[in-house]
Amino acid sequence: MNIADIVQRSDTTPGRIFDWTIIGLIMISIVTLSIDTLPDLPQPLQSILAISEFVVMGLFTLEYCLRVATAPRKLGYIFSFYGVVDLLAIVPFYLSLGTIDAQVLRIVRLFRIIRILKLTRYSRAMNRFQKAVVLAKEEIVLFSGITAVLLYLAAFGIYHFEHTTQPEAFPSVLHSLWWATATLTTVGYGDVYPVTTGGRLFTFVILMCGLGIVAVPTGLVAAALSKVRQNEEREEIR
Amino acid sequence: MNIADIVQRSDTTPGRIFDWTIIGLIMISIVTLSIDTLPDLPQPLQSILAISEFVVMGLFTLEYCLRVATAPRKLGYIFSFYGVVDLLAIVPFYLSLGTIDAQVLRIVRLFRIIRILKLTRYSRAMNRFQKAVVLAKEEIVLFSGITAVLLYLAAFGIYHFEHTTQPEAFPSVLHSLWWATATLTTVGYGDVYPVTTGGRLFTFVILMCGLGIVAVPTGLVAAALSKVRQNEEREEIR
Amino acid sequence: MNIADIVQRSDTTPGRIFDWTIIGLIMISIVTLSIDTLPDLPQPLQSILAISEFVVMGLFTLEYCLRVATAPRKLGYIFSFYGVVDLLAIVPFYLSLGTIDAQVLRIVRLFRIIRILKLTRYSRAMNRFQKAVVLAKEEIVLFSGITAVLLYLAAFGIYHFEHTTQPEAFPSVLHSLWWATATLTTVGYGDVYPVTTGGRLFTFVILMCGLGIVAVPTGLVAAALSKVRQNEEREEIR
Amino acid sequence: MNIADIVQRSDTTPGRIFDWTIIGLIMISIVTLSIDTLPDLPQPLQSILAISEFVVMGLFTLEYCLRVATAPRKLGYIFSFYGVVDLLAIVPFYLSLGTIDAQVLRIVRLFRIIRILKLTRYSRAMNRFQKAVVLAKEEIVLFSGITAVLLYLAAFGIYHFEHTTQPEAFPSVLHSLWWATATLTTVGYGDVYPVTTGGRLFTFVILMCGLGIVAVPTGLVAAALSKVRQNEEREEIR
Numbered sequence: 001m002n003i004a005d006i007v008q009r010s011d012t013t014p015g016r017i018f019d020w021t022i023i024g025l026i027m028i029s030i031v032t033l034s035i036d037t038l039p040d041l042p043q044p045l046q047s048i049l050a051i052s053e054f055v056v057m058g059l060f061t062l063e064y065c066l067r068v069a070t071a072p073r074k075l076g077y078i079f080s081f082y083g084v085v086d087l088l089a090i091v092p093f094y095l096s097l098g099t100i101d102a103q104v105l106r107i108v109r110l111f112r113i114i115r116i117l118k119l120t121r122y123s124r125a126m127n128r129f130q131k132a133v134v135l136a137k138e139e140i141v142l143f144s145g146i147t148a149v150l151l152y153l154a155a156f157g158i159y160h161f162e163h164t165t166q167p168e169a170f171p172s173v174l175h176s177l178w179w180a181t182a183t184l185t186t187v188g189y190g191d192v193y194p195v196t197t198g199g200r201l202f203t204f205v206i207l208m209c210g211l212g213i214v215a216v217p218t219g220l221v222a223a224a225l226s227k228v229r230q231n232e233e234r235e236e237i238r
Numbered sequence: 239m240n241i242a243d244i245v246q247r248s249d250t251t252p253g254r255i256f257d258w259t260i261i262g263l264i265m266i267s268i269v270t271l272s273i274d275t276l277p278d279l280p281q282p283l284q285s286i287l288a289i290s291e292f293v294v295m296g297l298f299t300l301e302y303c304l305r306v307a308t309a310p311r312k313l314g315y316i317f318s319f320y321g322v323v324d325l326l327a328i329v330p331f332y333l334s335l336g337t338i339d340a341q342v343l344r345i346v347r348l349f350r351i352i353r354i355l356k357l358t359r360y361s362r363a364m365n366r367f368q369k370a371v372v373l374a375k376e377e378i379v380l381f382s383g384i385t386a387v388l389l390y391l392a393a394f395g396i397y398h399f400e401h402t403t404q405p406e407a408f409p410s411v412l413h414s415l416w417w418a419t420a421t422l423t424t425v426g427y428g429d430v431y432p433v434t435t436g437g438r439l440f441t442f443v444i445l446m447c448g449l450g451i452v453a454v455p456t457g458l459v460a461a462a463l464s465k466v467r468q469n470e471e472r473e474e475i476r
Numbered sequence: 477m478n479i480a481d482i483v484q485r486s487d488t489t490p491g492r493i494f495d496w497t498i499i500g501l502i503m504i505s506i507v508t509l510s511i512d513t514l515p516d517l518p519q520p521l522q523s524i525l526a527i528s529e530f531v532v533m534g535l536f537t538l539e540y541c542l543r544v545a546t547a548p549r550k551l552g553y554i555f556s557f558y559g560v561v562d563l564l565a566i567v568p569f570y571l572s573l574g575t576i577d578a579q580v581l582r583i584v585r586l587f588r589i590i591r592i593l594k595l596t597r598y599s600r601a602m603n604r605f606q607k608a609v610v611l612a613k614e615e616i617v618l619f620s621g622i623t624a625v626l627l628y629l630a631a632f633g634i635y636h637f638e639h640t641t642q643p644e645a646f647p648s649v650l651h652s653l654w655w656a657t658a659t660l661t662t663v664g665y666g667d668v669y670p671v672t673t674g675g676r677l678f679t680f681v682i683l684m685c686g687l688g689i690v691a692v693p694t695g696l697v698a699a700a701l702s703k704v705r706q707n708e709e710r711e712e713i714r
Numbered sequence: 715m716n717i718a719d720i721v722q723r724s725d726t727t728p729g730r731i732f733d734w735t736i737i738g739l740i741m742i743s744i745v746t747l748s749i750d751t752l753p754d755l756p757q758p759l760q761s762i763l764a765i766s767e768f769v770v771m772g773l774f775t776l777e778y779c780l781r782v783a784t785a786p787r788k789l790g791y792i793f794s795f796y797g798v799v800d801l802l803a804i805v806p807f808y809l810s811l812g813t814i815d816a817q818v819l820r821i822v823r824l825f826r827i828i829r830i831l832k833l834t835r836y837s838r839a840m841n842r843f844q845k846a847v848v849l850a851k852e853e854i855v856l857f858s859g860i861t862a863v864l865l866y867l868a869a870f871g872i873y874h875f876e877h878t879t880q881p882e883a884f885p886s887v888l889h890s891l892w893w894a895t896a897t898l899t900t901v902g903y904g905d906v907y908p909v910t911t912g913g914r915l916f917t918f919v920i921l922m923c924g925l926g927i928v929a930v931p932t933g934l935v936a937a938a939l940s941k942v943r944q945n946e947e948r949e950e951i952r
């Protein structure tokens with residue numbers, strides 16, 4: 001077994017170990033990134049974070065070189081989606097060494113989370129979930145469209161009811177979309193809410209119509225998932 | 239192929255292009271309407287909006303004339319639901335030219351969104367959704383009725399528990415309906431909430447009974463949709 | 477057809493008209509009750525409400541007398557659940573005539589809403605709903621029990637995390653139950669919420685475990701309802 | 715029938731009475747614990763609580779001794795999970811007698827709630843629930859993983875949009891996780907919420923993607939439960 005097999009394949013034990021090591025490094029790297037935003041970090045912890053950053057970035061660079069070296073078609077990998085993401089994750093680090101402030105660019109690394117999702121490709125549950133989404137695709141598109149129209153209508157309506165009473169909370173239809181989002185998803189932060197009788201009646205009507213619409217896709221995905229599992233069981237019996 | 243075929247039919251390529259152009263114009267018109275409500279718009283943007291309004295209204299007028307001219311029965315179209323909506327969408331514009339302040343009337347244009355929904359008539363998902371609603375109609379009516387009774391009982395109950403302690407938050411049973419709506423839909427803005435022990439216990443009881451009731455119709459529609467799709471699959475096999 | 481048939485039966489046209497008239501009167505009576513709580517009512521409206529109260533109460537008294545007169549076993553009706561509710565709905569009115577302040581007692585009339593629910597007894601949807609609840613009874617009891625335990629554990633946990641930091645928001649475990657209710661039902665008024673890191677982590681854990689538990693019964697009822705409808709269809713085919 | 719049968723078995727009438735007595739004592743003990751946290755308790759109630767504590771603790775000690783005495787393998791019970799929990803529930807009481815402040819330790823007693831859940835082991839609904847969880851295990855794990863990734867991405871995103879405008883509400887990515895939890899579960903306390911246009915658009919996108927993901931497992935458990943019940947019915951027919 002050579003290095004190419006370890007780096008490129010996921011169906012052998014060394015390949016899986018390599019994949020999980022990378023996943024582990026990505027997670028360490030992202031946790032480091034988030035701890036780094038904590039205000040007033042003590043000096044020792046800052047040093048640990050800096051060292052961790054150096055080590056992880058070194059290993060990511062090594063991984064990138066290995067992936068290029070072992071790729072069947074080198075340019076194919078470099079310009080592929082994963083190749084670009086892998087490169088973008090390490091470039092900001094080398095830019096920031098040259099005193100360019102690349103703090104914001106470091107967030108590009110987040111895209112590497114997609115590598116975690118890539119792993120789930122092999123799981124049966126992810127497979128079923130994809131089949132379920134395909135099965136319920138038309139309904140999901142339809143309900144997303146109706147949800148969009150509903151949000152817009154809700155924003156228009158509440159603007160006309162509340163604008164004159166609360167010009168600061170509902171300055172325009174576009175601002176009212178924020179209220180529509182928070183209300184129809186039932187999050188209800190409470191930073192903006194209707195106070196007029198008309199606005200409250202309108203909220204009541206839009207909630208009664210809207211709650212079902214917004215929540216139906218979830219139920220559809222769940223039902224489609226049961227369907228897919230049932231089909232699989234039937235095929236196993238045959 | 240003459241103009242009548244393009245305007246009146248939706249099953250030919252030119253007909254579909256005409257339909258989608260109208261949908262596009264409706265969306266531009268509605269977005270213009272919502273941007274127009276933004277406070278402190280810069281002068282150039284205001285000019286663009288005004289020009290866009292002129293162009294869209296000109297095209298809507300042209301569309302209306304074409305629809306009248308190509309309709310098999312002209313009066314039939316003019317007094318049909320869509321004919322009235324199409325006319326109401328352009329009248330306020332011409333009224334406002336004669337210096338009558340028709341700002342509020344412009345909102346009538348929103349009804350043209352129904353034209354978007356009309357398009358979904360041809361989609362299979364909308365078809366299934368309608369069948370599902372028909373299938374679960376009796377349950378939806380029943381649960382809407384129970385929800386209405388529940389909201390009213392909740393408003394009555396909380397009024398009697400909280401009125402004396404918070405006369406400003408719960409001034410009457412009708413005002414308490416606002417609290418009932420926000421609570422049973424789990425939006426919970428937090429502008430009104432019980433503070434007495436009795437009111438809180440009552441909220442707990444009403445939530446435990448009510449959550450299920452309010453959310454059941456969504457589950458029913460989802461289940462009915464799966465059912466309809468299953469029936470369709472069976473018919474395809476035959 | 478005599479009066480007894482009209483008052484006692486619901487399967488004839490005059491019987492149904494009688495039933496719906498009573499439902500209408502109950503609704504007028506309850507709406508009157510709720511409008512009456514509005515502060516600063518104008519004098520003319522107060523007079524209308526008072527007259528409406530007199531008329532409705534007179535008709536309720538007439539209805540009660542008719543029901544007693546036409547009941548097969550008079551004492552059986554008087555001491556039945558409905559008999560007591562029907563009497564309690566009119567007694568406070570006559571008490572208040574004798575200058576006894578029976579304002580609060582009038583709320584007893586709300587119980588007459590049960591007469592509305594009684595009507596739904598004849599609907600097929602209510603029938604199916606009852607069958608569905610019977611089908612999912614064991615699960616509903618189980619999940620109600622788990623929900624109760626969960627609410628209690630949540631209250632205990634948050635009390636120990638937040639009591640010292642926010643002694644006014646979480647003065648005792650029993651007060652913390654209010655937070656637990658508002659959080660696990662996802663209402664989230666925002667009057668009490670954790671501020672310590674421990675309390676927030678605890679909230680995260682309890683929400684992840686609890687959301688599923690609290691929402692499962694709704695899904696079960698919906699699934700059971702589809703099941704019941706399916707069974708009915710099969711029986712119709714046979 | 716000897717004492718061992720009563721203490722150790724749950725399938726005989728005396729065994730069930732013993733089990734339910736213990737459950738009752740656990741509930742009394744926990745309610746006592748929660749009332750004890752109420753501020754400004756009147757002296758008589760404090761005395762009643764103290765006496766109740768003495769009695770319940772005495773009975774728990776007796777129960778523990780009986781369980782040790784009747785266990786087939788004494789050390790096996792003492793070092794089993796239940797044995798440790800049963801011991802930990804009474805130790806803090808005896809420690810506090812020796813004037814050591816064991817107030818906090820008393821909370822260990824909460825673990826005895828597990829004894830209540832142990833009872834549900836015999837119920838058919840719990841049995842079905844466990845089977846349903848096993849059936850939907852892969853999906854639950856997958857969706858929990860996606861939920862975790864989503865919460866983290868949401869916290870990262872909102873931090874970068876809101877940090878500069880609201881440094882006190884979103885001081886770091888880890889603090890923003892609190893916002894992510896409250897938002898994606900739709901609790902929405904309203905203590906932290908986005909105010910920038912970017913942050914609000916981001917919230918909209920993450921809610922549209924996230925609501926379905928977070929709520930799907932509940933639907934799955936409900937669907938799996940119906941499936942399990944259906945399987946049971948088929949087996950009964952055979």
